[in-house]
Amino acid sequence: DVTVIGKVNSSVPGQYQITYKYGPDNVSKTITVTVKGGSTSGGGSTNDNNSSTNGSNNNSNGNINSGSDNNSNQTTNPGETTDTNGSTSVTPEIGNGQVAVKGESVYATKKIGLYKKADFKRNNRVKLYSKAKRINRPQFIVKGYQRDNAGKLRYRVQQYNPYTRKYVKGTKGYITASAKYVIPVYYRSTPKSNKITVINRKGLNSYRKTFLTQKVTHYKKGALLKVKKVIKYKLATRYQLTNGHYITANKKFVIQK
Structure with a gap:
């Protein structure tokens, strides 16, 4: 009899490890199954210039509380991308509205970490972001996608400061893509009260x-x-x-x- 270890979800893009075991000696063979997803359509750059008053106030997250909000550095890179480790990032399905598209802004609503690799370990952590008030939440631009060894989706990002309209140096890496921790920065609907x-x-x-x-x-x-x-x-x-x-x-x- 053949024993199959592992499952493939054909509706979720990514790489899955499947192991086959056979016979009393448990002779095994492991293969990698790749499920491809549709590529993300390009959206160009985003510009949100809200300059209001001169002067700024630094906060603990490195943001500056002036009245500007310009995302002119946001760009989209449709299809697959290759990260700094040489691995291919898979673009997931985004039709469910839970996954941000490339170039979109997201921010953390809870405590999260920024890591050098998609597999989150303390020794490859770049930075830890504490839970912060709404205006001070760390904002990121999604550059691509990667799955860890367990198949969990990660965003490849760089932190972006909407007040200075610049990327934050030394903040490239991976963060969780879970909507429990990271959500889109921009409203997508009109409030019922208008x-x-x-x-x-x-x-x-x-x-x-x-x-x-x-x-x-x-x-x-x-x-x-x-x-x-x-x-x-x-x-x-x-x-x-x-x-x-x-x-x-x-x-x-x-x-x-």
């Missing part, structure tokens, strides 16, 4: 264009705004206010009522 509140301490600006150009009004922290709808802009989103102007839908700047 109201949002500005939470960034430096406030934010409204603009005439979805690119967030042609500044119209500056709103201070605590301002209650009425929104008409959410607008998808490349890999980010904007809220269109009832007056027709646009603001960022970044959760570090606004919160739904």
